[in-house]
Amino acid sequence: MVTEGNQVMRSIVLSSFAAFAALAAVSVAPASAQISITHGGGNVNTAKGAMSEADQSATTLGGLASGHGKAITNGGNNYNTAGGKYSYAGQDTTTVGGTALGHGLAITKGGYNNNLAKGYGSSATQSTLTLGGTAYGHGKSITSGGYNTNLAAGAFSSADQQVATVGGTAGRHGLNVVSGGMNKNAALGYGSSASQQVFTGGQ
Amino acid sequence: MLRASLAALTLLAALPAAAQDRGGMHMNNAINELGEIQANQGCPLSATSVTVGVNNARGGGSSATQQLGTQGGGSSGCRPLVSTRVVTGANLALGRGSYAGQSITNQGPTGVLATNTYTRGYNVGYGAQSTANQRLLNGTGH
Numbered sequence: 001m002v003t004e005g006n007q008v009m010r011s012i013v014l015s016s017f018a019a020f021a022a023l024a025a026v027s028v029a030p031a032s033a034q035i036s037i038t039h040g041g042g043n044v045n046t047a048k049g050a051m052s053e054a055d056q057s058a059t060t061l062g063g064l065a066s067g068h069g070k071a072i073t074n075g076g077n078n079y080n081t082a083g084g085k086y087s088y089a090g091q092d093t094t095t096v097g098g099t100a101l102g103h104g105l106a107i108t109k110g111g112y113n114n115n116l117a118k119g120y121g122s123s124a125t126q127s128t129l130t131l132g133g134t135a136y137g138h139g140k141s142i143t144s145g146g147y148n149t150n151l152a153a154g155a156f157s158s159a160d161q162q163v164a165t166v167g168g169t170a171g172r173h174g175l176n177v178v179s180g181g182m183n184k185n186a187a188l189g190y191g192s193s194a195s196q197q198v199f200t201g202g203q
Numbered sequence: 204m205l206r207a208s209l210a211a212l213t214l215l216a217a218l219p220a221a222a223q224d225r226g227g228m229h230m231n232n233a234i235n236e237l238g239e240i241q242a243n244q245g246c247p248l249s250a251t252s253v254t255v256g257v258n259n260a261r262g263g264g265s266s267a268t269q270q271l272g273t274q275g276g277g278s279s280g281c282r283p284l285v286s287t288r289v290v291t292g293a294n295l296a297l298g299r300g301s302y303a304g305q306s307i308t309n310q311g312p313t314g315v316l317a318t319n320t321y322t323r324g325y326n327v328g329y330g331a332q333s334t335a336n337q338r339l340l341n342g343t344g345h
Binding site: 040 | 296299316317318319320321322323324325327328329330333334337338340341342343344
């Protein structure tokens with residue numbers, strides 16, 4: 001149990017550090033582009049062998065779109081699997097993008113993440129943070145962070161998933177759409193445990 | 204083992220191609236964009252950076268460590284119109300008790316008109332008691 005606690009804490013600390021670094025980098029960036037596409041998702045992390053360990057950290061810093069700009073940020077679709085007996089898989093993904101000025105459109109997607117502990121006594125921890133989605137002027141901000149799956153399928157396995165998708169600020173006459181639902185959390189294996197935290201919201 | 208390697212190679216081949224296909228310039232406001240293009244004369248039209256790393260620890264008890272860094276493609280006074288940056292990494296600990304560590308950093312300028320950033324990692328601890336550790340950072344900002 002102590003080991004599991006350490007793994008979760010490491011995940012949170014790594015994620016927080018990455019987010020801080022990301023915000024610092026973005027805040028000093030003077031440049032802007034009219035179209036900004038930031039794609040940080042689609043990562044695969046697998047611990048397949050018995051007693052194997054796989055750790056993955058992916059950070060993507062992106063953009064600012066001005067004028068009739070579009071800022072598209074995709075940080076989801078990540079796969080984390082602890083497949084081997086007593087294996088451990090830990091994945092941290094941080095994606096920062098998405099401020100659209102003028103008649104801007106900011107689309108932020110952080111969902112469709114999969115975390116699976118299927119080996120006997122295995123442990124899988126996944127943390128996904130996606131920051132995006134500010135539209136000024138007659139802007140539109142669309143944020144989605146849902147459709148996440150967290151499964152502890154192996155006997156005595158443990159799966160822990162944290163998904164945070166932060167977006168959703170639209171200026172005057174703006175449109176702000178946020179969705180974070182349709183998440184699945186299940187402990188299927190004998191003696192297994194599954195915990196899931198999903199946060200989707202505005203800034 | 205072979206399937207894992209093939210999947211990783213497929214991933215690495217597909218992503219830069221997708222970036223080329225989906226990146227580039229889409230016209231939104233022609234007058235403003237033509238003005239930006241004229242004001243940026245003398246600077247590069249585009250800057251594309253693709254950083255790909257493949258790191259394998261195949262033998263039993265083996266260790267493979269890889270660090271890749273890419274920086275540049277413009278300067279603070281002269282940015283490209285379109286900036287595309289791709290980072291992909293495949294990190295495989297295949298042997299029993301093997302260790303594979305990979306770190307890839309890519310830092311470059313934002314584009315005046317468009318910035319496209321793609322990052323994707325494939326990290327696998329395949330062998331028994333193996334360890335695979337991967338860190339990817341893809342950033343723009345000067």
